[in-house]
Amino acid sequence: MRDNAKGGALTEVTFYILLALHRPRHGYAVMQFVEERTAGRLILGAGTLYGALNALQEKGWIAPVGADAGRKKEFAVTPLGREMAARELARLKELANTAEEILKEARNGEAIPLLLDAAGDPGPVAG
Template sequence: MNENKHLPLTETVYYVLLSLLHPAHGYIIMKNIEDLSGGRVKMAPGTLYGAIENLLKHQLIEPYPSEDRRRKTYIITELGRSVLRKDMERMERLVEITRQELNKKGEAI
């Protein structure tokens, strides 16, 4: 598994993967993204479904069996979890480096 070929994630893809730590269908994913971002990120259905198709193609998410035949439900795969974790670690390193550099300049964060 080469998680690095999927990095860095866009903010919207990051939120989709984060939303799919638990099974969800499109409307729930859009609502989760809005909630997780504090209302800052709102995904249009077309954007979401394009992202879902891409994530399915790269095997970062997969269909999840559901009794609701009207809605397709998805969940993150192990590869998707690994990519999400690696991107989180990448961003944590960026924040730490930024904090160190600003502190060298005497700028408090």
């Protein structure tokens, strides 16, 4: 999983798994959580989820919970995993705010983009 932990950017799969594991869940429940919360846009294959859970365990962001008595292994997010999820949320909020500001300025004609078509001629100008 290529999460950019230093810069705070997580993959969508990682972020959803961390969110799902804010409550202890086993693999199948994580798959269901992601599918339901994204209305079927993001469907996790069991093989992909297995690799992701192992990678997150190695990073210390999630950990198995409960005794091994039951067959189904459950996982939950660790304090470090919670912190990573919170950082990602802050990053996404910042991104959303920036995008909103710029799009609003563009709508109000404060920023006039210069659009060039394939021939290099200016296209229609917004505002």
